Amino acid sequence: MQAAVAETPRPRAPSHPNEFDLVRIRRGLEARVRYRYVTPRVSGVDGGYLIQSPCCSRNIDAQGGIIDVALMLFDGVSGVWQLFARDHERGTWELAGVHPRLVEMIGEINSDPERVFWQ
Structure with missing residues (x-):
């Protein structure tokens, strides 16, 4: 009788962020x-992507500085994307x-009809 030998699973490299999706997001935002x-600006963060933009409305930053717009994280277990909006008052x-x-x-x-992202 042969004994089954279990191999230790090799850790996978995280699938996000990656250059391909960075380009897709940048183009999509057009x-x-x-x-x-x-x-x-679209930049990679651990597990996803961060979108930042100059604050043209001056609602969040009176000087028009760079503000957080959205955070996109990929849940590798469930295989879905989680989309987060920044609550600038609470941080x-x-x-x-x-x-x-x-x-x-x-x-x-x-589309952002409620202006949760592009404030």
Whole structure:
């Protein structure tokens, strides 16, 4: 009788952030409805992506400095994207939605009818 030998699972490299999705997000944001005259920054963070932008409305930063717009994190266990909006008064991230695909999440950020992201 042969004994089964279990191999120790090899740790996987995190799938996010990656250059391919950084480009997809940057291109996707070009279709946004609000603040089309500014250039948002998209940067990789542990497990996802952070979108920042100059504050043109001066509602959050009177000097028009760079503010957080959205945080997108991929949950590798459930395979869904979590989208967070910044609560600038509290200094916290608030869950704004859960999406199965990145393109749907970008669509929510772009339309933003409630002005939760582009404030």
